[in-house]
Amino acid sequence: MKIRSMAAALAVTVVLPFAAANATDLEVTHWWTSGGEAAAVAEFAKAFDATGNKWVDGAIAGAGGTARPIMISRITGGDPMGATQFNHGRQAEELVEAGLMRDLTDVATRENWKEIIKPASLLDSCTFDGKIYCAPVNIHSWQWLWLSNAAFEKAGVAVPKNWDEFVAAAPALEKAGIVPLAVGGQPWQAAGAFDVLMVAIAGKDTFYKVFKDRDAEVAGGPDIARVFKAADDARRMSKGTNVQDWNQATNMVITGKAGGQIMGDWAQGEFALAGQVAGKDYTCLPGLGVNDIISTSGDAFYFPLLKDEEKSKAQEVLASTLLAPATQVAFNLKKGSLPVRGDVDLAAANDCMKKGLDILAKGNVIEAPDQMLSADSQKQKEDLFSEFFANPSMTPEDAQKRFADIIASAE
Amino acid sequence: MTGQAHTGRPSKLLRNLSSKIASIPMMLTAVVIFLGGTIWTVVYSFTNSKLLPRAKFVGLDQYERLWDAPRWIVSIQNLAIYGFFTLVFSLVMGFLLAALMDQKIRFENTFRTIFLYPFALSFIVTGLVWQWILNPEFGVQSVVRSLGWTSFTFDPLYNADIVIYGVLIAGLWQGTGLVMCLLLAGLRGIDEDIWKAARVDGIPMWKTYLFIVIPMMRPVFITTLVIIASGIVKVYDLVVAQTSGGPGIASEVPAKYVYDYMFQAQNLGQGFAASTMMLITVAIIIIPWAYLEFGGRKRG
Numbered sequence: 051m052k053i054r055s056m057a058a059a060l061a062v063t064v065v066l067p068f069a070a071a072n073a074t075d076l077e078v079t080h081w082w083t084s085g086g087e088a089a090a091v092a093e094f095a096k097a098f099d100a101t102g103n104k105w106v107d108g109a110i111a112g113a114g115g116t117a118r119p120i121m122i123s124r125i126t127g128g129d130p131m132g133a134t135q136f137n138h139g140r141q142a143e144e145l146v147e148a149g150l151m152r153d154l155t156d157v158a159t160r161e162n163w164k165e166i167i168k169p170a171s172l173l174d175s176c177t178f179d180g181k182i183y184c185a186p187v188n189i190h191s192w193q194w195l196w197l198s199n200a201a202f203e204k205a206g207v208a209v210p211k212n213w214d215e216f217v218a219a220a221p222a223l224e225k226a227g228i229v230p231l232a233v234g235g236q237p238w239q240a241a242g243a244f245d246v247l248m249v250a251i252a253g254k255d256t257f258y259k260v261f262k263d264r265d266a267e268v269a270g271g272p273d274i275a276r277v278f279k280a281a282d283d284a285r286r287m288s289k290g291t292n293v294q295d296w297n298q299a300t301n302m303v304i305t306g307k308a309g310g311q312i313m314g315d316w317a318q319g320e321f322a323l324a325g326q327v328a329g330k331d332y333t334c335l336p337g338l339g340v341n342d343i344i345s346t347s348g349d350a351f352y353f354p355l356l357k358d359e360e361k362s363k364a365q366e367v368l369a370s371t372l373l374a375p376a377t378q379v380a381f382n383l384k385k386g387s388l389p390v391r392g393d394v395d396l397a398a399a400n401d402c403m404k405k406g407l408d409i410l411a412k413g414n415v416i417e418a419p420d421q422m423l424s425a426d427s428q429k430q431k432e433d434l435f436s437e438f439f440a441n442p443s444m445t446p447e448d449a450q451k452r453f454a455d456i457i458a459s460a461e
Numbered sequence: 462m463t464g465q466a467h468t469g470r471p472s473k474l475l476r477n478l479s480s481k482i483a484s485i486p487m488m489l490t491a492v493v494i495f496l497g498g499t500i501w502t503v504v505y506s507f508t509n510s511k512l513l514p515r516a517k518f519v520g521l522d523q524y525e526r527l528w529d530a531p532r533w534i535v536s537i538q539n540l541a542i543y544g545f546f547t548l549v550f551s552l553v554m555g556f557l558l559a560a561l562m563d564q565k566i567r568f569e570n571t572f573r574t575i576f577l578y579p580f581a582l583s584f585i586v587t588g589l590v591w592q593w594i595l596n597p598e599f600g601v602q603s604v605v606r607s608l609g610w611t612s613f614t615f616d617p618l619y620n621a622d623i624v625i626y627g628v629l630i631a632g633l634w635q636g637t638g639l640v641m642c643l644l645l646a647g648l649r650g651i652d653e654d655i656w657k658a659a660r661v662d663g664i665p666m667w668k669t670y671l672f673i674v675i676p677m678m679r680p681v682f683i684t685t686l687v688i689i690a691s692g693i694v695k696v697y698d699l700v701v702a703q704t705s706g707g708p709g710i711a712s713e714v715p716a717k718y719v720y721d722y723m724f725q726a727q728n729l730g731q732g733f734a735a736s737t738m739m740l741i742t743v744a745i746i747i748i749p750w751a752y753l754e755f756g757g758r759k760r761g
Contacts, residue, residue, distance in 0.1 A: 119724030126513065144512035144727070235707045292598065292619055294705065426511065429726030433532045433710055440709025441621055452531075459526075 074364045076132030078351075079108035079124075081117035084297045086319020090385035094187075097377040103364045106132075113295075115238065125150050130354030132361060133368055138175040138186055138350035139420035145352070146178050152353040152362070157369050158182040166373070168392035169346055169410070175421050176350060184350040185369045187378075188387035191344035191406065192314045192418065193246050195335040196321070200306040201228050212339030213250060213280070216310060220287045223309045230287035232308035233439060234299035237432035240439040243284060243312040244431075245419050248277045249345070250338040254416055260457055261422045270454035278446035278453075284312070285439050303332065312338070318386030318402055328401035336405050344409050347418030348387060427460040499740065506733035514729055523734035533735065536713045539625045543714070544693040546629050547636070551689055552682075554633070555640025560670060562641070563648045573645070577638040584635065588702025591631035592618065618704055621711035628703055628712055635699075636692060640685055647681030648674065683754075694743055715739050 076098075082091045088109070095105040108131055110117035118141065121134050125145060136142045145151050158164070158173075167173045167186060176184040195216065202209045202219065205226040210216040220230040233239055249257050252273040259268045268274065291308070293299050300320045302308035311317065318334075326332055337343050351372060353365045371377055378389040383398055388406050396407065409415070419428065434456065438449045509519045527533050558576060562569055579587065594600045597616035605613040617627030651674055659669040675682075697716035700706060706713045715735060723732030 115725050119720075122512065122724070122727075141727075148513055235705065237706075292596075294707075424511075425725070425727040426722075426731070429721065429728075430530075433530075436707065437531070437709040437711075440707060440711060 074103040074360060075106050076103060076361060076364050076368060077106040077108045078133045078135075078368070079110060079117070079121050079131045080135035080349075081110050081112070081114050082135070083109050083111045084320065085323045086384065086386060087316070089323070090319065090381050093380040093384055094372065094377065097371050097374065097380070098368055101367050101371060103367060113236065113238075115236075125354050130356060132356070132365060133351050133353050135349050136184070136352055137347055137420050138172065138184055139347060139418065139422075140424055141420070142184070142352050143178070143424075145354075146183050150355060151183050152355045152365065153181045154183060154185065154353065154366075154369055155181045157366050161370055161373065163373070166391045166393060168390070169413075169415055171346060171415070171417055171421070172348070172350075172390055184352045185372050186348060186350040186390045187372050188348045188382055188385060189346050189390055189410070190314050190316060190348040190387045191336070191346065192242055193249055193337045193344050194315055194317070194402075195310055195312055195338045196300070196303055196317055197310040197333040197335070198303045198306045198308065199331055199333060201226075201303075201309045204228065204306065205309070209333050210335075210339070212335065213247075214340075216338075217280075217283050217287070219309070220283075228306070229290045229302065229308045230310070231284055232291050232293070232299040232302045232311040233284070233288040234291065234296050235294040235436075235440075236296060237436035239296055239299070239313070240435035241428070241432040242314070243439075244277070244281050244435050246312050246338065247280045247284065248274070249343055249416065250340040251277050251280050253341060254343055257416060261419050262417070264457050264460050266454045266458035269457040270450060274453070275446070275450060278450045281435075281438065281449075282446045285442065288439060289442075315386050315388075315402070315406060318400075319384065322384075322386065322400075334402040334405065336402075336409060342409055342412075343414045343416055344406060345418040346410075346415045347420050348390070423460055427456060430456045502733050503737050503740075506730060506737045508730050510729040510733070512727040512729070519730075523730045524738075526731065527734050527738065532710045532713055533715070533718055535710050536715045536718050539712060540693070540696070540714055542625050543629055543632065543696065544690075546626075547632055547693055548686075548689055550629075550633050551637050551640045552685070554637050555685075556644050556675075558637070558641040559644040559648055562645050573642065576641055579635045579637075580639045582635065584696075584698040585702045587631050587635045588699045591627070591634070592703045595627050595630075619708055621708050624704060624708065624712040628700055631703060632696065632699055636689065640689065643681060643685045643688070644678070647678040650681070651677060690746075694739065 078094075080091060082088060091107070091109070095107060098105040110120055114137065118136070121131070121136075122145065124131060125134075126148075130150070142151065163173060163182065163185075164170075172186040172189070173182065176182050176186060195213070197209055197216070199209055201223065205219070205222045205228060207219045207222045210219055216230075223230045233243060245257075248260070256268060256273045259265045260274065291299060291302070293302065296313060296317070297320055299308070299311055300313060300317045301324075303311045304321060304324045304326060318328075321328070321332055328334060351369070353369065356362050356365070373391065375391065375394045378391060379394050379396060379398075382389045383396070386403070388403065388410060389396065392411075396403065399407065419431075423431075431453075434449065434452055438444050505514050505516075506523055507518050507520060508515060509517055509522070562572065566572070582590075595616065595618045597603065597614075597619065602613060602615045605615070617623045617630075655673060655677075656669070659673060664673075695716055696714055697720070700712055700714050700717060704712045706717055716739070719732045719735045719739070721732075722728050722735065726732075
């Protein structure tokens with residue numbers, strides 16, 4: 051008797067929270083925590099709340115490298131959130147294969163995602179076995195060089211128009227006590243900067259041969275050797291950066307302590323937050339001013355498979371909210387990224403965003419390494435380049451040999 | 462069974478039954494979670510598991526890749542340097558402090574609290590504090606420079622050759638107080654009469670410490686050694702907070718390699734191989750020692 055009543059009492063305590071919880075609360079995890087990013091994600095929350103549901107914000111501080119393990123272990127550990135950010139590409143590949151993610155094909159066909167999402171490669175990255183598993187929300191491109199106009203004025207040289215001029219201007223900047231190129235200590239920054247140099251210097255074809263076809267011979271060949279030479283310049287110019295986070299490095303450019311930074315267009319959110327104006331306070335060079343090409347990776351939302359029917363419905367609402375034209379404009383203006391649909395009006399876009407839109411319209415786009423290489427190979431690359439940028443005694447030739455090995459063993 | 466019934470004594474299995482039942486949960490935890498988890502990890506280190514564990518065996522591939530990875534080699538070297546100096550310095554400094562405390566000084570409680578206080582801070586806080594102290598822009602270097610020595614340079618965290626010593630300083634600052642407390646307790650356990658006898662015989666104080674007191678404190682030293690050693694092997698959060706492995710990969714440690722490859726690189730097999738290597742390293746040190754320590758005593 052006693053045991054039975056106790057069991058009943060226990061059962062009640064287990065059931066109650068489920069019954070009491072509002073079924074349309076959706077927890078959304080993401081790693082957008084810097085000033086510009088937080089302002090942008092608030093736009094999503096506002097739009098989702100307006101549909102009568104509730105956005106429960108699950109921001110995880112410390113960039114993707116810290117946040118992704120937490121998200122993945124929650125999903126694989128049986129405590130999935132309502133929706134979660136990943137970079138689209140291969141990061142969530144295995145979660146999809148394991149059947150932990152929700153198929154969004156219904157929503158996608160209903161809302162005609164195939165037609166509206168431009169460029170199509172974004173949706174391709176979300177597609178596994180013909181089914182769509184994620185909603186891309188923005189296009190981020192890595193291939194930007196941000197320059198501080200004030201720093202060049204102080205050094206008495208003209209603001210460079212391409213990478214070579216920038217390298218030539220470095221001694222003058224150094225003489226004025228300015229670090230020519232800010233590269234933060236986080237490993238992905240060094241690896242990313244190298245990829246950008248590769249597109250700019252070796253061109254699109256070589257870039258694809260290395261990352262898509264995983265041709266180790268090309269990776270060890272003369273074209274990539276030139277890229278490593280440039281990376282060697284970048285390493286020399288970045289000496290004395292002494293900061294960790296990317297936004298601290300961007301802040302060095304904003305305050306004129308550094309001449310420039312190779313960073314994705316998310317840096318623009320920081321410039322905007324600091325009240326700086328593109329073209330007047332800072333200059334941006336897509337493709338380092340050498341090769342007007344941008345990559346089209348970015349962020350996407352994935353929806354873990356949930357048992358709760360109400361929540362599953364709310365997931366559908368969220369998916370279509372994220373792609374609604376009004377949300378796309380509001381979010382991307384704050385974030386500094388480009389919208390995923392070509393049919394929205396971005397009249398309020400600034401100089402740099404217009405440059406980006408222009409390149410996008412011309413179709414000068416490439417896939418990002420994230421979409422072509424596994425997380426494992428990316429991590430090996432990060433290890434290599436963070437060592438290369440920190441260790442002046444490592445020769446470009448040695449580094450290239452190790453780079454070719456990584457490409458050869460990539461799967 | 463019948464023999465036992467004949468003598469009327471309860472079976473060996475049933476003796477102290479209640480205490481045996483009480484220890485079942487802990488035994489289950491130890492066997493299933495610790496031992497089971499360890500075996501599972503070792504087995505899966507021979508597979509090519511990526512994000513999720515998959516039983517597709519690839520032999521020693523993961524280990525070959527591990528020992529080819531420059532970052533793993535650097536991690537092992539760092540652990541060796543950090544481990545050796547932590548062991549030596551925290552024992553020597555801890556014992557010196559404890560011996561000084563033992564001289565019946567005034568305000569002993571106050572000093573003891575001050576020395577032990579860093580231990581109350583987590584490694585994350587310790588790491589951040591020392592990151593700021595050692596930062597050339599506003600730490601020790603800038604203070605000394607503002608006093609007039611403008612060419613003074615002290616930036617261990619930004620110099621790949623000596624960064625691990627910067628981590629070491631923070632580790633010692635945090636851990637030495639505990640060693641001091643443990644050894645002080647050991648010193649207090651030494652009979653006062655021994656000191657008196659030594660004094661009567663005219664043995665100088667340092668000799669008394671070195672040849673009489675320290676050998677008598679063997680059990681305390683062993684406890685201290687185990688505590689320090691386990692702290693060395695698992696060092697992770699200090700590095701993450703202070704340098705996040707940088708500059709480059711110069712201050713990486715094995716535990717961080719395991720975490721990064723398991724979760725960031727989504728390569729469980731590689732992470733498992735690295736953690737198995739850590740287990741083997743610990744086993745190589747502990748098994749001969751345990752054999753000498755416990756095996757010898759049984760025979761003697």
